[in-house]
Amino acid sequence: MFYDITLRIEYVYDHDADTSRHMVRLYPADLPGKQRPVAANLTVQPKPGEWINRFDYFGNNFIELAFTEAHHEIAFTVQSRVEMFETSPLFDMSPRLSELGRDIAAQTRLEPWSPHNFIGPSPRVVIDEATRRYARQAAGGDPNTLQAVHAIGTALHRDMRFDPEATTVDTPMLDAFHARNGVCQDFTHIMISCLRGIGIPAGYVSGFLRTIPPPGQPRMEGADAMHAWVRAWCGSEIGWIEYDPTNAVAANTDHVVIARGRDYSDIAPVRGVMRSYGDHKTTQSVDVVPVD
């Protein structure tokens, strides 16, 4: 299965920025056996003075850009083609929730994808009694870890309203949880907090969702913008799985991964710092089209 992906993000500043520096994560990831980028091309306006390709701690590739001349707006356009592979169905060999801790403790090395990195609070995810209680209730008793992940995701999808007007990119996770509404970023952060709260290591995935669903299936929420979903560690036997709480589905070939980290702050698609004042406006458009 191939997709052609076109993404455009524009920033317009109220006042000229003197200089600015950005970290840009917009290329589809190379995930052997799951996802293969065939081609990817980023164009940036105005032309950056510096362009550095790098990898972050979690292994995501990103580009560091610096603009050295005063500028009023920046536009990023990415055109990419990616091949997605069907993965074999997952057998639930995850341990019971009460036994997951033993699996975590057995992981002695601290590497980027060690569960230890995903169990405590992170910049955008707090661990709170309210989400913990919610997660315990949704999981009910002592199910297998994978079941618990699905149960919590389903519960959130049932209780939360998808509402692009309700939150912004900087709305604190707990505010969105108490209001029970938000977008994929909020769904994802809330679910991460729920999972970590009951001891399941969980992280954040940013990516794309195919725009037009296959015939006979409903169009999914979040398809017209960049998307986000959850990554959870379900024991040493099956390791990491991915789940999309905004649509209450396990991530599949419709979910194209860009980057993975602890939360949004680790892998924001565009993270920038400029020497300027005032505010800015952002517009974003995404098209993910299957190639026949």
Next chain:
Amino acid sequence: MPFQGAATIPDAITRLLSGYRTMPGVPDELMSEAGAVRPVWLNLLDALSTMTPDELSARMARGDQYLRDAGVFYRQYDADKVSERNWPLSHMPVLIDEDEWTTISAGLVQRADLLEQVIADIYGENRLVADGHIPADLVANNPEWLRPLVGVEPRSGHFLHFLAFDIGRGPQGQWWVIGDRTQAPSGAGFALENRIATTRVFAETYASSHIHRVAGFFRTFRDSMLALRGGDEGRVGILTPGLMNDTYFEHAYIARYLGFMLLEGEDLTVTNGELMVRTVAGLRPVSVLWRRLDAVWADPLELDENSRIGTPGLLGAIRAGNVTMVNALGSGILETRAFLAFLPRISEAINGEALSIPNIATWWCGQKTERDYVKANAASMTIGNAYATRLLSDFDDVSAVGGAFNREIGQSLEDWLDQGAGQLVGQEAVMLSTTPAFQDGNLTPRPMSLRVFLMRTADGWQVMPGGFARIGKSDRSAALAMQQGGSAADVWIVSKNPVSTDTMLSPTASSFMRRQTSALPSRAADNLFWMGRYVERAETMIRLFRAYHVRLSEAQGAGTPLLQSLHDYLKGMDSDPDAAFPESIVATLQSASHAAGNVRDRFSVDGWTALDDLTRAVEDMQRNALPGADMAGSMSVLLRKLSGFSGLVHENMYRFTGWRFLSIGRSLERAGALLAALAWFADEEAPDGGLDLAIEIADSSMTHRRRYAVATNRSTVVDLLALDPLNPRSVIYQLNDINTHIGFLPGVDPHQRLTPLQRAVLEAQTSLSLKTTETVGTDELLELGQKVTAISEHLAAAYLR
């Protein structure tokens, strides 16, 4: 000669110590358990015993005066406000025998080496976690573990270059490490200040006892920092979080003392992987940063995105191997309390040796066995946040002391421990040794801890022979922190033999050559420029208000058209003449003080004090002055104080580039104010008396009487205040002055084409010079005002960004 034994104690000393009562079970620095005076103290006690109470307090006052003169303050954080307090010097130094110090030093060097091994492993191979010597969670959940720096090798080959250890003496007389300071240890500058102040108090004793000097340590430190540049031409800077930090005074002081640039994140920028400082002469490379800024704030691009005090791209420059950080970003992880629980075993495991100075016994509650132990022994422990970096005795929001919480949390200790688990750490509660401090003129034992400083040199670690002692307010160990009312004391390491009396200057004159050529950071220039503007702006306002209140007190009934015109003019300046006291003057002087505060390292203490005095005087008048004659009198007082400040700046300040920015600021502000006042009060439509008022607020009444044999008319006033190049209060004088200063600024070359700034100045100058009193109407004055504004904009664009 110092006393070699305690054989004979003079009666005077016995009398001096007659009220000195040590606490049972707690060792004392001055007195042994048997009540004998330790020999190192005898020389000092001998001197003290001969001083009358008056002499002693006169001596202490001398030390305090030094600290005030040197601009050493302490920033105190109260519940709702921040205030500057006098530095809490405990005048009595802590004396330690050289032999004991040698043992302490060796133990701390061993620990420093261990810490370097541990941090290199945490950011490198991570074997200590893999081999089970450090729990993975303790690293992964640690806010000071900076993932973007994993795998980044420091350019110098070392993570740690400057360290501090907090140590204290426990009940059996042994020393303990109670905290590791690896991130950005503060206090070295204060140690130096304490030393100078204390020697003012005990000058003769200091000279005649064999006390190790600390200046040599700083000289070596400066040389080591310069050496860290490697072969390159980059500068050495001290990176400070800025004015609002509680140790900013120390940063400014040590920067002046060592001759390094004091930089804020905003001063720095990264281009093509190189770290640069923005100076008035353009970008200049920086290759070593002694940072006093916590790492998470250092780069908003890759670390905490909320930081407004960092430098975007700094990590890129570090990764590219173009800058050495003292200490490496991320080394703060070693400060977290929980590490104290693991370091002793790590030392055994990787070096096969025990730590010769143990750290205070600590248990991390992330492991069940340890947690159970803490539960069982909570009565003799202090329990708090495992990841905090303060001493455990400086309590957290929630701490448990001796089994009881410092505030109600509605939970049992056991539940709290089970739930907090890895977030909590328990530490043996100990009474630290006491040392003498003056309390109402009498020596009294007070608990103390020492902060000891170590630097890495080409030959390994060197320990500062001295340090910084924290003295508790009461007899409880817990109250050592200065925020809780504790004080600070000097530490004297006493030798049996004469010591070398090093100073900061090295023995050969060539050290003068090593001082780095100064480059004025743009932000410093900006602050000096604005200080010049604000002070001048305040003066203009004060003169206007004085003129207003003089006329108000003379006015009968409804007042004159001129009074109304002046009223409107003040309103137009956002100053309310009807207010009890003009807020705008207070705010303008506060802005001037703030700008001066931002360049403390470049501004004389006298100048600072004068400005501070002025601001205080205004705040005082704000409470007390009455409208009319009283207010006019107050304004005259302020004008006198202002001329005192201006005198200091313009008579005493060295003519370096910074002074030129300050002067340009003053001249631009004055030119603008004159033009505005002339356009208003010398307008054809202006009410009677406007011309005299213009002359008065330009402080040129006397000159006018001498220059012109007639009463004021529009021509004489415009001539004197706009066109006369000999009147220091005329517009053309300001423009000529600005032109002179600009000729000295970087990038201006008489043989090259004019810069946009030079053109702007020339344009204003020429346009005014070609005019006559007849051709300078209100419109022309307003137009010139815009030309003056343009100069300011060009200056900012060329130098201040």
